[in-house]
Amino acid sequence: MAPRPNPKIAAALTAMGALGIDEAKVKSVLKKLLKLYDKNWELIEEENYRALLDAIFEEGDNFEEEETEAEKAPINGESARPLKRLRLRGENNSPSSASSPSKKPHIENANALQGCSAQQSQNKAVSSEENVRIAGRPSPIRNTSSDRGKQPALPQVSLGGRRHVSERASPSKHPTVEPGKFLLPSYQTPHAYTMTEPKPEPVDEADYEVPIAMVAPEPSSLRHSSMKNGITRKQQGGNVSMTSSNHNTNKEGASDVVIASSAQGEVKLSLSCSSALQGPNFRMPTQEQLLKMMEDKCLRSYKITDPTFSATKMLRDICDCVLEFTTDSNDDSQEGSRTRSSIDVSKELDVNGTAGIGGSKDLDTGSHSSNGSLQVNSFSALVSPRGPFLPAHQSSLDDAVLVSMMDKTDDIPQSDVRLQPEDPMSTNSLSLVVVPNHQLTADDIRSFHDVNDLTKGEENNQISWVNETTDDFPPPFSYIPQNLVFQDACVKISLSRIGAKDCCSCIGSCILSTNCACIDKTGGGFAYTARGLMKEEFLEECIAISHNPQQHCFYCQDCPLERSKNDGCLEPCKGHLKRKFIKECWSKCGCGKQCANRVIQRGVAYNLQVFFTSEGKGWGLRTLEDLPKGAFVCEFVGEILTIKELHERNMKCAENGKSTHPILLDADWVSGFVKDEEALCIDAASFGNIARFINHRCSDANLVEIPIQMECPDRYYHHFALFTTRKIAAQEELTWDYGIDFDDHDQPVKLFQCKCGSKFCRNMKRSNRSTRSALIAG
Numbered sequence: 001m002a003p004r005p006n007p008k009i010a011a012a013l014t015a016m017g018a019l020g021i022d023e024a025k026v027k028s029v030l031k032k033l034l035k036l037y038d039k040n041w042e043l044i045e046e047e048n049y050r051a052l053l054d055a056i057f058e059e060g061d062n063f064e065e066e067e068t069e070a071e072k073a074p075i076n077g078e079s080a081r082p083l084k085r086l087r088l089r090g091e092n093n094s095p096s097s098a099s100s101p102s103k104k105p106h107i108e109n110a111n112a113l114q115g116c117s118a119q120q121s122q123n124k125a126v127s128s129e130e131n132v133r134i135a136g137r138p139s140p141i142r143n144t145s146s147d148r149g150k151q152p153a154l155p156q157v158s159l160g161g162r163r164h165v166s167e168r169a170s171p172s173k174h175p176t177v178e179p180g181k182f183l184l185p186s187y188q189t190p191h192a193y194t195m196t197e198p199k200p201e202p203v204d205e206a207d208y209e210v211p212i213a214m215v216a217p218e219p220s221s222l223r224h225s226s227m228k229n230g231i232t233r234k235q236q237g238g239n240v241s242m243t244s245s246n247h248n249t250n251k252e253g254a255s256d257v258v259i260a261s262s263a264q265g266e267v268k269l270s271l272s273c274s275s276a277l278q279g280p281n282f283r284m285p286t287q288e289q290l291l292k293m294m295e296d297k298c299l300r301s302y303k304i305t306d307p308t309f310s311a312t313k314m315l316r317d318i319c320d321c322v323l324e325f326t327t328d329s330n331d332d333s334q335e336g337s338r339t340r341s342s343i344d345v346s347k348e349l350d351v352n353g354t355a356g357i358g359g360s361k362d363l364d365t366g367s368h369s370s371n372g373s374l375q376v377n378s379f380s381a382l383v384s385p386r387g388p389f390l391p392a393h394q395s396s397l398d399d400a401v402l403v404s405m406m407d408k409t410d411d412i413p414q415s416d417v418r419l420q421p422e423d424p425m426s427t428n429s430l431s432l433v434v435v436p437n438h439q440l441t442a443d444d445i446r447s448f449h450d451v452n453d454l455t456k457g458e459e460n461n462q463i464s465w466v467n468e469t470t471d472d473f474p475p476p477f478s479y480i481p482q483n484l485v486f487q488d489a490c491v492k493i494s495l496s497r498i499g500a501k502d503c504c505s506c507i508g509s510c511i512l513s514t515n516c517a518c519i520d521k522t523g524g525g526f527a528y529t530a531r532g533l534m535k536e537e538f539l540e541e542c543i544a545i546s547h548n549p550q551q552h553c554f555y556c557q558d559c560p561l562e563r564s565k566n567d568g569c570l571e572p573c574k575g576h577l578k579r580k581f582i583k584e585c586w587s588k589c590g591c592g593k594q595c596a597n598r599v600i601q602r603g604v605a606y607n608l609q610v611f612f613t614s615e616g617k618g619w620g621l622r623t624l625e626d627l628p629k630g631a632f633v634c635e636f637v638g639e640i641l642t643i644k645e646l647h648e649r650n651m652k653c654a655e656n657g658k659s660t661h662p663i664l665l666d667a668d669w670v671s672g673f674v675k676d677e678e679a680l681c682i683d684a685a686s687f688g689n690i691a692r693f694i695n696h697r698c699s700d701a702n703l704v705e706i707p708i709q710m711e712c713p714d715r716y717y718h719h720f721a722l723f724t725t726r727k728i729a730a731q732e733e734l735t736w737d738y739g740i741d742f743d744d745h746d747q748p749v750k751l752f753q754c755k756c757g758s759k760f761c762r763n764m765k766r767s768n769r770s771t772r773s774a775l776i777a778g
């Protein structure tokens, strides 16, 4: 009867067999190792048989070196080592091994030996260290799982700088190497950025450098200087970039790695292939190919045998390390905060090969410059640390060359990392997303939105955004919770202007007071209920005014709106609505913040959401909870401009094909003369709050706007608050009547084809009217 195999030996053989290592070789090395370690299996089994694996590699190298001493003559200026490995690879890939999938690791194993060669030569030089290592610890590999990411390379493995392509398998020399195993770009057309599997092509070694590198999306001048300096550190708009470049003096198109982090805890790691890579058939590998290859490489070169090892995780670890370094451990504010990191891999191609890094031109999304170069700017780095993910801008994947990967969410386990290049809209923060080559300005970057909270924490509640209809993202703008003066607007807020009659001296809440000065100023008494809702009567009056504006207009003699047009033909005043307003108590009053007469200043109180409408109105705002009638929803916040400034802005916007959405603020029209700097409006196009998403509905809108006087004693109201006109059910879109006269093409609000769907739609009535007139005329 055959002796029962030692289960420990069997397990070791199985583990090594899984890596494609020949059983006989394992046995022979194991025997020696057992002897060396005095049969201490613990040392051998530690770290997935790392000691054994290491010994096998070393033994393999010694064996090969002895065997191929005669073949060490340099070829093409290369050392003999790669060639020796290749020969070995050829030997290992006997027909049987090549055809069997299980033999694939043989190829990798040969590569691993190749990766070991540097180690081998170092080992010889540090034999005393080696002795210590063997005696004290079986594995020379210090790269334990806890080290991973922080110290990705083995100290004894020299990987600094580029590795020449001939160190890798080149199909011309290694016919047994599988296609797609290598990052050998096969260029099809200048526009072919599809993630197709690269074909192994004959590569001229002189033109090909292994890319460990990155071309940062930055101006060419900066890139150039960073390349010259080798290593640069630059401060750009709050981002710190650490550029580590591996400059090859023989090549114009050297490449480098950029790791950037922002004060918000965002980390961006960018890698790019430089023009030096461009070959006649350059083609981008898929992310999976790239990461798989990296994992194979780690297995070979660093002997990382941990089955849970992944290149993705390693990249994330790099980001984590940056965060660790850049986060002040004493900073309490950082504690408990959700940190995220993003990893971008970008690629720059210089198709005609003339410009290299310094000479490439930037391109628009989906297109290429005349010189064929492609500049990638990532906005995945713009993701708020609090938000899970800023999805890529709508773009075809074919045009995209940049991948972004978010990691480290609180709610999704890291092991759940999925690469989803096919789903650019996925809001899974762990998605690998391809984003387009797109030039972003600093303004663009500042104004992107967190999918969980586009208020950037400025409101009481987070306000998320969703798009279930298209691939669009909310337009870029800066979120502000309170109005800001743009430039010339005269907004007089000063304590000295608020006299005794302009503020109350109530104690606690004014609702119980019989002589509140603020309530007296609000026409018609206390406007709010104790619950902070608008009183029915007051609300109905406001609604009635908005329904019949003609009956509540004041017409001035010298209208600042007409004056501001500056076109030499002053038309008569079109009228200013005399609205009801509310005077809320304020800081100079005796009451407290919880006073029932302070509603809008307590901010947004309901759960709202920005969503993409399905009726063609673009983005809209909806409520996620039932709202009672008379509830304050939000203020319309934006930049306060003079009407003159608005006209100038409108002209510029028209040139750029953009539009503003201003609303006119009330002034003291009845005083007879309102100065230019007192005729004001609010424009929320570039700076605004959630109200900028509220769409128009003719007549039966569920919100009504009411001016609020707070910190100004006169009839210049800078607060425009929106209250519900009725009960609103959860999920309903919030709308208000902009008060547009669809016949007046001269108003500051840009006219649009109204799709409010109301049976009272003025635009629909207008088009019905014109159809009728056309029918009558015709």
Ligand SMILES: C[S@@+](CC[C@H](N)C(=O)[O-])C[C@H]1O[C@@H](n2cnc3c(N)ncnc32)[C@H](O)[C@@H]1O
Binding pocket: 475, 616, 617, 618, 619, 620, 659, 661, 691, 692, 693, 694, 695, 696, 697, 750, 752, 753, 754, 755, 756, 757
């Ligand atoms: C203040 S913005 C509202 C948010 C806007 N929908 C967006 O996507 O950013 C006003 C613009 O929204 C669109 N809009 C608002 N109400 C609309 C309606 N009833 N029908 C069609 N478009 C509307 C118009 O383009 C208008 O210029």
